[in-house]
Amino acid sequence: MRKRILFLEDEPVIQEVLAEYMKMQDYEVFLVSDGEKAIEALEKSVFDMAVLDIMVPKISGLEVLSFIRKRFPDMAVIMLTALGDEQTQVQAFNEYADDYVVKPVSPIILLKRMETIFRRVRPLETVQKGLWIDREGYQAYFNGTALELTLSEFLLLETLYEEPRRVFTREQLILRIFNEDYIGNDRIIDAHVKNLRKKLPGNFIKTVIGVGYQFRQEG
Structure with a gap:
């Protein structure tokens, strides 16, 4: 499976060049240009590594x-920044950054540092804490353990998980799960939610009375 990289960088030229080199090494790169978007991405998706500019x-x-260290303590993180002073570097390593790279940096050197970290850390799927979704494998995990879900249950959980701030109506969930092929009562969603709750190791699905369902980030 391709490794997924969250790349936080606000300088377009650096972003474009380094992201292109990462993609050439078959990394799946998700680009963001500010810290808020980085945190939103982390709340919605699973990444193997974050490469973060500071400023x-x-x-x-x-x-x-x-x-990241509070929510995903085992995720690999490289700080990539123009700040080369000792105080900032110490602060980053106190937060358990895996590496600290001062710009400008050769793309090849950055890739080698990434490879070194991936060799050193265990595969993320074995240590990822909490609930996360493998979209390509149609599989949900909790603390690295696969959950036994039907396809409909997985698609329901994936839909809620990917947009945790959104409340979905039953009709919207039916469209996400069955497209337009389903004909019947929208209460089928209630049955799927009931079964899904039995299989999840926490209360991850919130009922919003009169509307539908929402993902609860703290299960």
Whole structure:
């Protein structure tokens, strides 16, 4: 499976060049240009590594690093920044950054550092904490253990998981799961939610009375 990289960088030229080199090494790269978007991406998706610039708009890369360590302590993180002072480097390593790279940097050297970290850490799927979704494999995991879900249950969970701030109506969930092929009562969603709740190791699905369902981030 291709490794997924969250790349936080607000300088377009650096973003474009380094992302292109990562893709050439068959990494799947998700680009964001400010810290808020980085955290939103982390809340919605699973990444094997984050490469973070520090001086970015809205929320700094160091704050994103702190968020990662609280929520995903085993995720690999490289700080990529023009700040080469000792104080900033110490702060990053105190938050358990795996590496600290000062710009400008050769794309080849950055890729080699990424490879080194991936050789050193265990595969993320064996250590990822909490609930996460493998879209390509149609599989949900909790603390690295696969959950035994039907396809409909997986698609329902995936839909809620990917947009945790959104409340979905039953009709919207039917369209996500069955497209337009389903003919029948929309209460089929209630049955799937009931079965899914029995299989999940926490209360991850919130009922919004009069509307539908929403993903609960803290199960």
